[in-house]
Amino acid sequence: MVESSFEDLKVLEKTPTGIQGFDEITRGGLPKGRPCLFAGTAGSGKTLFGMEFLARGAIQYNENGVIMTFEERPEDLIKNFTSLGFDIQKLIDDKKLVIDYVYIERAQIEETGEYNLDGLFVRLNYAIDAIQAKRVVLDTIEVLFAGMSNEAILRSELRRLFYWLKQKGVTAVITGERGTETLTRYGLEEYVADCVVLLDNIVNERIATRRLRVIKYRGSFHGADEYPFLITEHGISVLPLTSLSLDHEVSRERISTGVKRLDEMLGGKGFYRGSSILLSGTAGTGKSTLAASFSEAACMRGERVLYFAFEEAPQQIIRNMKSVNIQLQECIDRGTLKIFASRPTAWGLELHLASIHKTISEFDPDVIIIDPVSNLITVGTEKEVRSMLTRLIDHIKTLGITSIFTDLIIGDEPMEKTDVGISSLMDSWILVKNIEIGGERNRGIYILKARGISHSNQIREFLLTSDGIDIIDVYKGSEGVLTGTARVMQEARMEADELIRKQQIERLEQEISIKEKLVQRQIETLKSKFETEKEGLMRSIKEKQIREEIIMKNKKKIGEMRNP
Amino acid sequence: MENGENSRKKYSTEEFEEALKKKVDQKFVLRLFITGITPRSLEAIEKVRELCEEHLKGRYKLEIIDLYKQPDKARTNQVFAAPTLVRLLPLPVRKVIGDMTEKEKLLSGLDIEIINSDQK
Numbered sequence: 001m002v003e004s005s006f007e008d009l010k011v012l013e014k015t016p017t018g019i020q021g022f023d024e025i026t027r028g029g030l031p032k033g034r035p036c037l038f039a040g041t042a043g044s045g046k047t048l049f050g051m052e053f054l055a056r057g058a059i060q061y062n063e064n065g066v067i068m069t070f071e072e073r074p075e076d077l078i079k080n081f082t083s084l085g086f087d088i089q090k091l092i093d094d095k096k097l098v099i100d101y102v103y104i105e106r107a108q109i110e111e112t113g114e115y116n117l118d119g120l121f122v123r124l125n126y127a128i129d130a131i132q133a134k135r136v137v138l139d140t141i142e143v144l145f146a147g148m149s150n151e152a153i154l155r156s157e158l159r160r161l162f163y164w165l166k167q168k169g170v171t172a173v174i175t176g177e178r179g180t181e182t183l184t185r186y187g188l189e190e191y192v193a194d195c196v197v198l199l200d201n202i203v204n205e206r207i208a209t210r211r212l213r214v215i216k217y218r219g220s221f222h223g224a225d226e227y228p229f230l231i232t233e234h235g236i237s238v239l240p241l242t243s244l245s246l247d248h249e250v251s252r253e254r255i256s257t258g259v260k261r262l263d264e265m266l267g268g269k270g271f272y273r274g275s276s277i278l279l280s281g282t283a284g285t286g287k288s289t290l291a292a293s294f295s296e297a298a299c300m301r302g303e304r305v306l307y308f309a310f311e312e313a314p315q316q317i318i319r320n321m322k323s324v325n326i327q328l329q330e331c332i333d334r335g336t337l338k339i340f341a342s343r344p345t346a347w348g349l350e351l352h353l354a355s356i357h358k359t360i361s362e363f364d365p366d367v368i369i370i371d372p373v374s375n376l377i378t379v380g381t382e383k384e385v386r387s388m389l390t391r392l393i394d395h396i397k398t399l400g401i402t403s404i405f406t407d408l409i410i411g412d413e414p415m416e417k418t419d420v421g422i423s424s425l426m427d428s429w430i431l432v433k434n435i436e437i438g439g440e441r442n443r444g445i446y447i448l449k450a451r452g453i454s455h456s457n458q459i460r461e462f463l464l465t466s467d468g469i470d471i472i473d474v475y476k477g478s479e480g481v482l483t484g485t486a487r488v489m490q491e492a493r494m495e496a497d498e499l500i501r502k503q504q505i506e507r508l509e510q511e512i513s514i515k516e517k518l519v520q521r522q523i524e525t526l527k528s529k530f531e532t533e534k535e536g537l538m539r540s541i542k543e544k545q546i547r548e549e550i551i552m553k554n555k556k557k558i559g560e561m562r563n564p
Numbered sequence: 565m566e567n568g569e570n571s572r573k574k575y576s577t578e579e580f581e582e583a584l585k586k587k588v589d590q591k592f593v594l595r596l597f598i599t600g601i602t603p604r605s606l607e608a609i610e611k612v613r614e615l616c617e618e619h620l621k622g623r624y625k626l627e628i629i630d631l632y633k634q635p636d637k638a639r640t641n642q643v644f645a646a647p648t649l650v651r652l653l654p655l656p657v658r659k660v661i662g663d664m665t666e667k668e669k670l671l672s673g674l675d676i677e678i679i680n681s682d683q684k
Binding site: 100102103104108109110111112113114115116117118119120121122123125126127144148 | 597599604607631632635636638639642643644645646647648656657658659660661662663664665666667669670672673674
């Protein structure tokens with residue numbers, strides 16, 4: 001097994017599998033010219049991996065392949081893979097693929113003395129040379145252990161086989177059944193040490209998810225996570241479909257939300273193109289309507305919108321949105337909108353992702369809506385959903401697609417918590433919340449975050465009218481934020497108060513003038529009284545003066561008379 | 565191989581019927597696959613020949629195929645180990661793998677009636 005050339009140390013050459021996503025995880029594919037072990041439980045997709053590796057090799061990379069199958073008959077293989085879109089029979093006819101079925105029936109076999117597996121070597125060698133194969137799949141070689149009793153011979157022969165494969169320079173995939181204590185039932189990982197991939201099929205709450213993990217890859221970086229993968233009508237698809245780096249291009253272009261006031265709240269211009277937006281809210285707060293409004297606006301600009309509905313049927317969405325004057329049917333008729341509806345529980349997480357990816361690549365949208373993203377949680381565990389969404393968002397962003405995710409918040413949970421914890425992945429986050437005042441519910445909207453956009457910090461009232469969405473200022477006063485009737489009532493109350501105050505002032509002013517008049521009148525009365533009194537007094541003064549004069553005259557007369 | 569298939573067909577029809585009737589007269593068609601002339605191959609050839617002469621004299625056909633020279637035969641005969649002795653007839657097909665040193669196993673592997681040999 002010890003074979004190391006300096007070339008290997010420099011650059012490890014890789015053989016692309018052509019399997020969607022797998023080459024990204026392994027950064028280029030399987031190690032060229034070396035055997036790889038694919039271990040997995042029954043039905044985890046081992047054979048499929050092997051076959052697709054060969055078929056894609058022959059079709060896409062012009063590398064012919066040999067599969068030595070110990071379990072499935074060639075007829076079955078051909079049939080099974082034709083249903084996955086690979087014309088295996090044609091590849092065989094074109095001498096690009098050889099299926100060698102090794103039939104081992106223990107009941108027919110007697111062992112006497114020493115032997116080796118030269119027969120197998122000869123067969124493999126012959127098949128490889130016949131079509132100059134570069135790729136080999138052994139599926140599942142462990143059947144030998146069931147067919148033959150001398151394990152010591154088998155082990156040494158397998159060691160020799162894998163070494164021989166390396167010498168032969170073929171890239172080999174060896175599949176192995178998952179063991180309980182060891183990776184494979186017969187410990188094949190001992191012999192195939194360059195690259196080991198584990199396949200799994202996990203059923204979680206009745207929903208099956210296939211997963212893949214590269215356990216070991218000598219001399220190469222590789223993604224170490226468990227990656228969900230799916231078996232689609234085009235073969236295997238490992239997620240992520242794109243790289244997990246954060247180097248996607250960003251746009252400076254801003255696009256309208258379709259609601260003028262909301263645009264104003266977002267610095268007057270709306271969202272950035274290619275950003276991801278989370279719309280959170282409790283039930284019935286108008287998340288979907290807002291998303292639909294955004295869709296309509298995008299369609300009006302001539303953009304293509306893909307609407308994933310996980311809650312409502314397309315026709316229902318169209319009807320409901322029509323009632324608030326959002327004309328989705330027109331958009332559909334123009335071919336710029338596509339509503340893709342499915343029940344979250346209908347499929348497993350993997351299939352959902354696959355269908356989303358597939359639909360995206362088929363429709364090539366500018367905007368996608370996922371309504372609601374929270375419904376996908378029912379499909380897997382929080383971690384799984386989170387990792388799936390991370391990849392989905394990454395994928396969408398790489399493509400430069402603007403995405404809106406609505407998120408249903410349940411009951412009393414704090415507004416700022418999103419179940420899937422995806423808010424950190426989002427560029428903008430808008431909350432629509434119910435405000436309960438005065439025996440009614442009203443909708444309040446505010447922007448929790450908007451990366452790179454100067455946004456309003458105000459809570460606004462969010463109205464759904466027959467003319468569409470309207471966002472208006474809420475009443476802000478000593479009694480808190482008021483919306484709906486309460487707001488209207490408060491406004492009326494304010495008006496009344498004002499009126500009363502005015503009236504009071506008027507009344508006071510009137511009072512003053514009345515009093516003034518009264519005083520004036522009193523003054524006048526007093527004055528006239530005074531005048532009369534004054535007149536009388538003046539008269540008596542005059543009388544007294546006259547009397548004084550008379551007395552004086554008389555005195556004088558008397559004096560003159562007494563002074564003789 | 566085409567010849568082999570033809571012969572198999574031929575045997576499987578008339579001669580096999582006869583063979584069933586008279587077990588003693590059962591005809592054996594054997595093929596021994598070896599990989600190169602190694603001591604182990606030679607050992608196997610010798611043991612098989614010995615056994616045939618001893619128990620199947622006059623009613624067997626033994627063909628020795630070196631897979632290194634005829635690699636295509638490995639696949640068509642479903643051989644994976646070497647040496648391998650394939651009993652094409654009587655049916656069903658049986659295989660004995662190894663250097664044929666354990667005679668008892670070889671006999672049971674080929675399902676040869678020991679009584680026959682005793683009668684001899």
